[in-house]
Amino acid sequence: MTVARVRRAWRVSIPLLCGILILVSFLMPGCRKKKETYALVPKSIGQIYWEGCRRGMEKAAKEEGIKGYFTGPATTDIAKQIDIIENLIVQGVKGIGISPNDPTAVKDVIARAMKQGIPVVTFDSDSPESNRMAYIGTDNEAAGRVAGETLAKFMGGKGEFVILTGGLGAHNLNLRIKGFREAIKNFPEMKEATDEQPDDDDSEKATAIAENLLISHPNLAGFFGVSAPGAPGAARAVKDANKVGKVIVVGFDDTPECRGYIKEGVIQATVAQRPFDMGYRAIKVLVEANKGNKPKTKIIDTGVLVITKDNLKETEQKYD
Secondary structure, three states, rough: OOOOHHHHHHHHHHHHHHHHHHHHHHHOOOOOOOEEEEEEEEOOOOOHHHHHHHOOOHHHHHHHEEEEOOOOOOOOOOOHHHHHHHHHHOOOEEEEEEEEOOOOOOOHHHHHHHHHOOOEEEEOOOOOOOOOEEEEEEOOOHHHHHHHHHHHHOOOOOEEEEEEEOOOOHHHHHHHHOOOOOOOOOOOOOOOOOOOOOOOOOHHHHHHHHHHHHHHOOOOEEEOOOOOOOHHHHHHHHHHHHOOOOOOEEEEEEOOHHHHHHHHHHOOEEEEEHHHHHHHHHHHHHHHHOOOOOOOOOOEOOEEEEEEHHOOOOOOOOOO
16 A cells, blocks of 8 residues: 555544544443432332322423432431431432421431532421421411311211321421311310321321220221321221221322222322422422522422312322
């Protein structure tokens, strides 16, 4: 090959080789632009209620071109929840949404994240005295009043009832109980048979508590399940005791198990939140915060809906 031909070959092959190298480097995983990661940390990941939040997060993440990470403790364990949040801060996620098991306990870790430039919002349950950017979820006190009015309606405004709650320290649940009791004050013939009973968001524990209460309080005529496992747990006890229709059950949250009991007539109603909207809007707010657009309000109410046998079919959850 002559010198001239060699030179011509190099002039053709060098640009081609550069193009191939650029293409290869782009296709290599380590060379592609890494998606920013945003995380949502629910109270626990063992309840189906959180599935709606996760799906909402995934939809928003897809729209924003980011990675959504849904992680939390197996049970409502505040220490483990804080450990998870601290690890997310170390990993350098771009934003964190938290549903606190305890509003006070998370204040320091929220402050730490915000100080490091990681925006934080709360969803489902709030930590109002922290410096989180916004709370996205239900106005729980107002929703509790709706639940109280609903139980009173089905009980005919009279009789003994019991409140089954999740964790005693959960801010959102305590607000619901507060609103519930405010509504019940308007019905003087209704009486709380005993203090609220914590089931730790464990449906089987709720059943055991309800079974004991039905025995120890033979005149018991109603249950209010403050969190998702409460009403289905009480419903099993009511059904096993052959007291369907005699003991009214009103719950909180929209789950397949709850819907099944409503269809059977064991649960009379549930106050449904909008967890999909919570997860979706939490990611949207966090992404906007990193663009310099802070939320215009500290409270973003996602609203509630009372589900009964009459509107069961038309209120089926639609995620997309």
